[in-house]
Amino acid sequence: MNFSNFKAGTNKQQYQYKSFSPEKINTTWIWDDPILNVLLEKATRKLGELNAFTLIVPNIDLFIQMHIIKEANTSSKIEGTQTNIDEALLPEEDIALEKRDDWQEVQNYINAMHYAINKLEKLPISNRLLNETHEILMQGVRGEHKSPGNFRTSQNWIGGSNLSDAIYIPPHHTEIPGLMGDLESFLHNDAINVPHLIKIAIAHYQFETIHPYLDGNGRVGRLLITLYLVGFSLLKKPSLYLSSFFEKHRSSYYDALSRVRVANDISHWVKFFLNAVIDTADDGKKTFILILELKKETDSFIISLGGRAENTNKILELFYQKPALNVKEIEKALSMNQRTIRNVLKTLEKENFIVEYTGNKRNKKYIFQRYLKLFY
Incomplete structure (x- = not known):
């Protein structure tokens, strides 16, 4: 499929509303835009530099935990939580009552990330793994009664108060098994020649477009990116999280996803995604440099x-x-x-x-x- 010929999908008439039915993605993708090639090369290099730091930093697992906490806090913030990173570290009794629900959502994300990363050692990225991760994400928080750990069996929507004024209506629930099966096949299809960063960019778009759960789709979709990078050995450790870039450029993030569905512009979305990788990997490398400087100072003091x-x-x-x-x-x-x-x-x-x-x-x-x- 050439990016320039891509058709994102069609609007299907349902009872009193139209849902968006996306095209399946399990195919080879090609493009003619040289700018995309330049961004892909730069993003791959930046990701490699970040990965190198995770290999040379002593006791790297000491520092990965804070990366996970930051990601959990930022990804949850995109969905409307008000917890800051300082509060995410504190025990529940130190959190104001009115903020404990938000705090718990962040803790669930931390637990879900740890679970999924550890599970990758035995279970490849799959719908089963996503469902198990989603169940942990939804425990005891808003959305806990919205079929945690299971694909939805009813219609959902994004924006607006109901289906009549929704900004976007994802595919009908009867389409989800086929669409998610196609997505899983795409992730593991070695017969198609698609660079990993392009593949996960397309996969993230498709996941958010399918919106397979009644709640928690944004968080699981962003977590999927890190799981893919670790699962396919682009990263030795889970050190890259794009939520900080997406949160900083929230309007552009949503606009880029919407632009694919409205204008079939998959190239714009992939460029946005690659820029997110470049920017975030560079920030991650700078953070590791600062960590090493602080560690050197604390080690000297300890001696x-x-x-x-x-x-x-x-x-x-x-x-x-x-x-x-x-x-x-x-x-x-x-x-x-x-x-x-x-x-x-x-x-x-x-x-x-x-x-x-x-x-x-x-x-x-x-x-x-x-x-x-x-x-x-």
Whole structure:
């Protein structure tokens, strides 16, 4: 299929409304636009540079957790949640009552991402994996009664208050099994010669167009991008997340997806997607450089502590994994006595590596603020 000849689909008459029926995508794709070739080359190079950092950074898994937390927070924000990244790190009891639903949605995304990435070791990207991930995403939050873990069996819509004034009406639910089966086949079809970044760009568009769930489609669709990059070994670790770019350019993101359906302009969407990869991979590389600089500084400080170095290093490594901690959490994780923990925390606070955020004299809680700022 040549991009210039692509027909996105047709509007089908249903009872009192028309739904959009997308064309299937499991075919070879070609294009004539040289700009797209240049963007593809640049995006591939930037992705390779980012992947190289995940291979050379010591103890990379310490830092991947914050990437996942940032993605969970940003992807959820696109859907309307108001939790910021600082709050995403805090325990539920530290969250204002009116914000706990939003906080839980972010926690669900974190859990869903961890589950899906770990599951990739045994199960390839598939509708089964997406459904299992969706079920985790919907637990105990808005949408928990909207068939979590299952494709929808009724009509949904985007924008407006009902079908009569909707901005977009996805395909009728009877089409979903065939369309999602075609999408899964496209992801794994080695007989078609489509570069990976082009393939996942098309797949993300198609997923959002199908809108297979009653709720949570945006988050699962964006999570699909990372799963694909890891599942097909473009990334060794889940270090690239496009939600920050999509959130920053939210109107352009939605417009680019809509432009495919309205004007058959798949090329515009793929260019937007590749620019997102270029920009986000570059930001990710810069973040890793800053992480290495901070790690070098903290390591030098730890060495200067002599006999206290070992315990301080253990606690700081824990803060790299979870930048918001209290004494009891550290004690449980490290089996270290509380007096030693408090002495280390006082030292780290004095050096401005961590800050106490409650103002309490007892039950103090600390944030690794200098590390956290690298992800703003």
